[in-house]
Amino acid sequence: MDFLANLAIPAVILFIVLSAYLKGVPVFDTFIEGAKEGAKTAFEILPVMVGILAAVSMLNASGLFDVLTSLIKGPLALIGIPAEIIPILLIRPFSGSASLGLFTEQIKLYGADSYLGRTLSTIISSSETVLYTLAVYFGGTPVKDTRHAVAAALISSYAGMLTAIYICRIL
C-alpha cells in the first residue's frame, strides 16, 4: 500500500513525459514554457496568501474561538454536538495548520479510538480549509466578485462536519 502510494506521482510524471516524447513533443522546452506560466501565477498569489494568513493568525491569537465556544456550547448540546468538538468546528474553515494542531492535541487527550477521537479524525479528513482554498483559487484570476462561492463552500463544509458527528455514533 505504501509502495503504491509513493509510486503514484513518479509514475504519473513518467507516463506524461514518455507519451509526449513518443509523439514528438519537444518535452523539455514545452515544460519550461509551462513552468514560466506557473511561476508568474505563484507570484500573483503571494499577496493573497499574506492577506489571508495575516487575518487568520490574528483570529487565532485573539482567543475569539474560546469566547465563541463558551457562548454556543449550550444551544449546540441540544442538537447532540459535544462541547469538545466545537473549537474544531469553528477553526476548520479558517486555518489548516491551527485545526491540524488542535486535532493532534485533542486526539491524544481523548484517545484515538474513543467517540470523540474518531469524530475529530473524520471531521479533519472530510473537510477543507474553505476560506484559504477559495482565496488562493480565485487569487490567480481577475475575479473581484466571487458571488455564492463562500456561502456554498461553507454549507458543504458544515454539512460534512455535522454528518461526521452523527455518523461516528453509529459506525
Added chain:
Amino acid sequence: MLNFLWVIMIFAAVAAGLLMGRVKEISDALLASCGNAVNLSITMLGSMCLWSGLMRVAEKAGLVDGLARLLKGVFRFLFPGIPKGHPANGAIAMSLSADLLGLGNAATPLGIMAMKELSHVNGDAPRASNAMVMFAVVNAACIQLIPATVLIIRQQAGSSNPTSIMPAVWIASAVSLVSGIVAAKLMEKRRERL
C-alpha cells in the same frame, strides 16, 4: 464577499483581543504570519512550476483532452458553457484527478491553473461565472479517498485501528460534496434572477 469577510475577521480579532487582554499575542502572530505566507508561497512556487510545466507537456501530448473526454458527462452537468476542446476542460479533469488520487502537492497548482482557464472562458470578467464557483466549491469539498496525514496522526496517538474511520470519512465527504453542489446550483439560479 472576501472584502467583507476580511474586515469582519480583523475586526473580530482586535475586539476579542482587547477583551481577553491578548493584544500582544495578536501583533506577534501578525508579524510571524507574513513570513509564513512567504514560506508557503515559495514552497508552492516550486510545485506550481513543476505541475504547470508537466500540464503543458501533457496537453501537447493530447493526454489532457483524452482525460476530459472520459469525464464528459460529469462536466456537462457541473460546468455547462465551457466550449468543446477548450483547455479549461482538460485543466479541470487533471485537477480533479489529482484531488481524488490524493496528490496533495499537485492538486492545488492544477486547480489554480484550471481556475485561470475558466476565467478565460468567462472573458476574464471581475464577476465569477457559475462554472468558476462550482469548481471552487467542488475543490473545497475535498474529495479524498485516503486521508494519509490523519491516519498517521491516529497511529501516533495510539489507535489500535487507525483506518476504522474510513467509512465515516467517505460518507461525510460524499454528503459534503453533494450538499455543496446542490447549494451552488440552487444559489446560482436565485442570483441570476436578481
